Amino acid sequence: MSTNATETLQFNCTTCPSECLLTVEVERDADGAVAEVRSVTGNSCPRGNRFAHQELTCSMRVLTTTVAVSGGDEALLPVRTAEAIPLALHAQAMALIRGLVVKAPIRMGDAVLENLLNTNINLIASMDIDPA
Template sequence: MSDNVIETLQFNCTTCPSECLLTVEVERNANGAVVEVRSVTGNNCPRGDKFAHQELTCPMRVLTTTVAVSGGDEALLPVRTSEAIPLTLHAQAMDLIRGLVVKAPIRMGDVVLENLLNTNIDLVASMDIDRAQVAN
């Protein structure tokens, strides 16, 4: 006899501006982990079904933060991952990123850190930072 529990969840799909309200039936084991996504309804396109499965089995997010800048006209550089990474890696990524210092100048889109945590996803600059002007 299985100790698994069937649960019905509702949440919005965020893959497009329609934000469909999804109703998802999942099976969870005794530890609360999702064993199976049994059904997805409420989605107006196939992306909603894919989103629900991804969100419940391995949620992904783009990580945005800042890194320190050396010799720049700004002290902090906004950065983001070039693609979404597993949410479970965000804390580990932040531990790594927290120690980074980039040297000015830097341009939006420049790769700040390649292959973040072996994900094949880069950390990239989100704005331009020029060298600091030296006062005479």
């Protein structure tokens, strides 16, 4: 006899501007963790199905923040991860990034920090900063 519970969730897919409202039926184990995604409806393309599965098993987001700049015409540099990283790593990544200081000049797309938390994803500059 299974102790798993079935639950229906609704959330928007964020992979494209359509933002389809997904209805997802999941089975949760006794600890409340998602044991299985049973069905996904409401998506107008296959990306919605992939997004729902990923969102419920390992949520991923692009991390955006700023880092301090040394010797530049701006004090802060906007940065982001080149790709989405697990949402569970964001607090740890922010703790690491908080102490980072980059030296000008910096060009948009430059890797500010390579292989962030061993994800093989770089933290990259989101704008140019010239020397002061």
